[in-house]
Amino acid sequence: LQALNFYASELKIRGILHADVAELNPDYPRGTIIFDDPTIAANGRNYFLDSIYVVSAPSADSGNNILIEGRAVHAKLWGHTPLTKIGDVIQYQVDRHYALDSTGKNGLAYRKRYNLPAQYDLNLIAKVENNPVIQGFVPDLKSFDTIRVEGAITNDRLFLNADAPQITYMNYQITDAKVRVNGTDSALTYVASVDHLKQNAMDIWFANAAGNVKYNTITSDISISDPDSVKKFGLSASMQKQGNDQIIQLYEGLMLNYKTWQVNEPNQIVFSPKGFYVQNFGISNGPESILVNSQSASYNAPLTADITNFMLSNITNIISKDTLLANGVLAGNINLQRFSPDPQVSSVLGITNLSIMGDTIGNVDLNVRSASSNVVDAQVGITGYGNNITMNGMYYPTAVNGNNFNMRLMLDPMNVAAFEGATMNQIKNTSGYIRGDLKVNGTLTAPLLYGSLRTDSLSTNVSMLNTQFRMPSEEIRFNGQSVQFNDFGILDSGGNRARLNGNILVRSFSDMDMNMRFQATNWQAMSSTAKENKDFYGRLFLTTNMTVKGPLTAPGVDGSLNILEGTSVTVTIPAAESGIQERDGIVEFVDITNPDRYKPLTTATTDTVRKLARFAPGSEINLNVSSDEEAEFSVIIDEGTGDFVRIRGKADLNTTVAPDGTLGLVGTYEIKDGTYHFNYNFIRRQFRIQPGSRITFSGDPNDGELDVTAIYEANVPPYDLVARQVPDPTTLVFFKQRLPFEVQMKLTGPMMQPDIAFDIALPDDKNYRVSGDVQDLVRARLSQLKQDPSEMNKQVFALIILNRFVTENVFESGVEGGGVSNIARQSVSRFIGEQLNQFASGLIEGIDLTVDLTTAEDFTTGERRNRTDLTVGASKRLLNDRLTINVGNNFQLEGPKTTGTQGTSFIPGNLAVDYDLTTDRTYRLRFFRRNQDMGVFQGYVVETGASFIVQRDYNRLRQLFMTRKKRERLRKEREERRQQRNQEDSLRTTQTAIILPKDESDAN
Template structure:
């Protein structure tokens, strides 16, 4: 049975006819499970007992369902059939221990049904255990012609929400809280008469596809009567206790067909917090406010109102791919029609899911407003993770007609955003320019793009102009790095946009370099943008190599290695180390640090070496909780760099860094700083001022970040480690103590600050 071997008593028989059913020793068993069918005596009209002993429900459900875990539990009890020859009736006394539905244990069920009285079924069913206490008692009166009636009482003293999870077929998880209430069920199956209330007590659940928490607080009541379901300010809360309120009724006479008169209102409600694992077509975080009305019937609902996507929303839509690709190798052979178009099902099935809904007869008209701080991501090429991340304002109208067709009209005006593209291991980010927009006038996938995005490549113009200007190879002014911009224009249909490139140099950069060089570079860029083949080559070079390429790619005027520069930088490191060694014990209680940085400068048209000396002094106060660092940069060589950039003397402005440890172990720290930084020819020296909060975590394994520290016997806080971890090596004796550098110089890497 169910593909498993069972044994049966060798001395068994079943005799049956239209008026006789007689069995003997029919004992079907496997391990401790028994299914016994046995007549009470040898008479032709003897009652027949069907006895279950430690019988698993999964054995029965597995016969009808491939998933044997649909329902499980241990069944014990007896089902007795009486008066087979005259007026058949039955009685049952069955119990199910640890009833499980889809892997979730509900509790214990005890069912007693007595049909000894003709056409009357006396029902007594109880659910207990796992925090549940539910009973159904009463009578069901069987009558011909559809006039059967009920007189039942459903008494829900406690029904745990987690017990309902299994019945949701995986659509609900992480349920908490419980229900209580009493419902009186009368009338008949065609027109039931139901009265009662269901009250919620600290209930919450997660809708799996949405991955968002929905909560119902104490005192929320769902009223039920012979007219249907009534909602009186029935409030659902999200994870941050923002409210979604339902008012109105769902009228019904048979609890199958409904007429709606509902009003839904919400403010900053979060119904969606999903990832790609939850839904591959669309996912993310949605926060909205709404005021909607629902009317019509369950077959033809009418939804009208407004919806505003609020700040904090970050929603991703994966556009269907026009070419199928290999997702995984599962060892499954699939036979396909080779005469069919290669992309007919893979492409259009996803496309239809975005442009239509499986619910027909619905009429929806919703005014949609998008806050300028809400983020929308369109995944254009999922295999390469090419995507548009957009922020802006929109006023749209979304609709669904009775055929299930989805429409969207309006304009999405973009304030900012990025277009990120990948090429093998390289990733490039284009910044979307303000004024770009997406316009819809039909299906959501039929949007029209008008987007301009810019990628900035800091490089020299030598390879760009050396084939037209001979002296570019020798005139070192062309070696100066400039912020060249690659403009990407995306126009046309959303699914098949037209891409166009253009290379520009910002006007402010042209003004700063000025003179003949600026004119020559601008003229060369105009020529380049008029030649698509050459333009595409240079765009490719800027995106991949972050530089221009000459007509002869093996000749590169700006790619050589300057041996002197390399030597100077190495010497700078040696000098820095020696100065720091001399300063270690210069002043007691004060840390002094030096740093020498060498670089090259082409601002004047000739190569000049630029050398800066950074000096820093650090002092710890208040039991080493407060650390004050003062530093400055002194130009030793190439000082005219300051005047060329317009920030004369800025390099000598002092650097200040103040750090205060909020905790003794230094895990949490406040920082205030003022830094003098050199940002290149255009910006020159700038002064950056800010404050930050720093959290430092010391860990050997990633999971240790979230593990609490414990105290050893001496009271000292130490990290907890796995027993399987090896003991750390003992540091060698007389190892010099590492000193923290107090210098804040131009070349220092900024730390992450939040």
């Protein structure tokens, strides 16, 4: 198909074809075709489909009877119409109301010409369902809900109904599109509507076109409304065919931007193979008007267009949402004296206060006149709002010495902030200017520029990265096809400078070659949130030295990239587009013995990794990537459930991309610490990733080797785990005490198909409120589980999902409590504690009070007891806040008394006295006495002592070892730089305030 130019890229189809065709009649075929195990290779991906069935069984009653069944397409076609005549039948139904051929003959002549049957009928029911194979054929079609089509044709009637609830094509989002066509002997009527059409800044609601076709005339009423269904645009028009002429007329009722305009009548625009002309085509609304007229009703007669005070918002408000795409007042005239062979034009146009996406650029003036047969003298200027941009010179419709332009472009200056809207707000918070003087030669597709552009205190924020970059006085030089960067500096918000050197060879806009080097040290490239870019956001600090060479569409990159401490980047894995699912076909019977059923899973995973890389064929990349162990990365696995992974670690990787687009990765990523947050309905679990876990890459990223251990701590009683192993049933009650078990999930082997093993451990380095015998028996039982993977997996999932161990009968448990009553008690205790804290916060002036109430179950005495503790603390500052006294006590309100318990003593059990040796609290002395509950066997232990505390704030470890004098000097230098930047910003603001009124007055 690619060789025949039927398809843009390579398309391969493979499968097993079974055909049983009894009658190979092109009009009424009879037979069955089954396409088993079809595989389609398109756009670098493989698609494995279910079998496709095509059955044709014509009969005298139904005529043709064709059924097509596949995963994506379901269709039925039947009726007494030969298949070879379907196109002619449809053409006749249209042609009898509007003759499409140049002769203008009616439908009867067309019917005789194509020898249509005397009687015919045809019916169609079809639906197209969303399936990855559709994206294979149409790569830019991202998603859609089921599309339904119904139609029928007879001798005297045609009807067609089509519905598309949702379509996402490229960056166009279409909601609820409908088409209705109904043809009879008298006329063919149509209605087409779209409830919502969105594409970037374009936002159209409730667009509707309706009309009819009869007597070689097409009439149409078009309307567009706002989100509240209030009509804001409408027009009525017709197109009539007379011989070879197509005549367009506009009728009264024109509405622009909610206002009804007057339409000159009669009016017409006549198109013909010989040319066109316009008669009395005018619209007006108060002071606004547009009038277009040819001097005579003859083809290509001289034409004049007069425009008076026309607001651009009359048009742009139709397709925009909250912010107008463009606005301003357009006025002037256009005179076309001759269309061919040498066009003669003179025009004077101006737009007052032109704004784009809410940012006013200034006043635009255009003056164009034909100086001779192949020379157009053009002058363009933008003035006001800090801009003074002019472009003057000659334009040659037919190139002279290879040049269509001989012009001069002067920016003196260009206020970049005024053009934020023109960039579709890709930049923001801009200040500063660009100045330059350029000579413009070449052609429209391959311009040649000579001269230079220089930034003047330019500062801007790249919206997607949300980082402010400054370019105080940097230069770009142009020398014909070459764009040169010589130590072009880009400063981040901390004043760190990145440097850009090299050149770009511009043969045309579609043919550019780069030879660039980018260098940066401790440079902040990103400081964004999900608001700016939900797919990739956070803080990114880097040091890099890389070269970029080759074509712009497939560059070669070589160098190093070091991700530094302070980085915290979040990546969201995009979810597959979901749409309305059909109830039909939810239950599906498949052959589970067919190994090809599992191919889509493997293929999709591999292709997803390559798709995320987004490297064009021809790219060649060799990049050494390293990451500081304090750099943090988060991956949101599922936005819907909230599953995400957060890790920190050290990376040492070499990344390569071969010219064929193959991605390679060699090296290791060793995890220092991290967590995996798992959510399923109301279940929320957090796994801690064990330090030292690593991922090793040795080529294909999909073949990375995992050695990762994730740990979930479950504080549960071991009763159900050891109920059958305890020799003395009377001691079972001690096993109802909760213990902090670690559920370990170990992932090893290939990253795409890892070996997953589970283990449960009771850590040795913790203090437990149970005897050593209980601990030993529990550990022995856990050792037995290691020999029985099935039982181990059962207990693991019980701990993760149910948060408890299970017996052989998973619906029984010997653990009392732990249910709704215990949860309710804990929730109420937290609520009461919060309320007591709020009440105590202002109870005694000068003293800070804190109150905490906790409740839990306790089995340390051999039976279940509810335990409730009340903790009260008070804090007072004295001697100008140099001396701080903290006292507190724990009151055991309910539960078993431990050895050495305080009971209800009101003598403070915890006492701490802090004295600040320095006013900045860098050095402190602390004297303390505290009671600590060590469990039922040791009871309360009293600790008394003193400590010397040093408190230092630092951003980098080396700052801890700096002397005070050096720290003060660095602080003063930072303060001086900050004040200098503030003065520069203030000076620029003052200059802008002085310049703006002068420019505005000049414009007026």
